[in-house]
Amino acid sequence: MLKDLIEYIAKSLVDNPDAVKVSEIEGEQTSVIELKVAKEDLGKVIGKQGRTARAMRTILSAASTKAKKRAVLEIIE
Numbered sequence: 380m381l382k383d384l385i386e387y388i389a390k391s392l393v394d395n396p397d398a399v400k401v402s403e404i405e406g407e408q409t410s411v412i413e414l415k416v417a418k419e420d421l422g423k424v425i426g427k428q429g430r431t432a433r434a435m436r437t438i439l440s441a442a443s444t445k446a447k448k449r450a451v452l453e454i455i456e
Contacts, residue, residue, distance in 0.1 A: 381450050384442055385412050388435055393420035410450045412439065424454060 382403040390396040398417035403410055416424050425432045436452050443450035 380446065381410060381439060381442055382412055385414055385435065385439060385452065389414055389416060389424060392423050395420055408449055410448060411453060412450055413453050413455050415455045421456060
C-alpha cells in the first residue's frame, strides 16, 4: 500500500514515468521505501530546498501511522 502510494505520487511528478522504480525493504517495525527516478527528473522529485521530498515523506508518515507501521523514504540517485 505505501509503496503504491509513493509510486503514484512520483509518476505524477516526473516527465518520464516509465523510469520510476520503487522498492520496499521490510523490517520488523520499519519499512524502507527506496525511490529511483531518471537523472533528469531528480530535481522534480526533490523540489526547491527539498520541499517536494519533505511533502512526500509527510504523506508517507501519515499513511504509515494509519497502517500502524513506520516507514522511511529514501530517494536514490
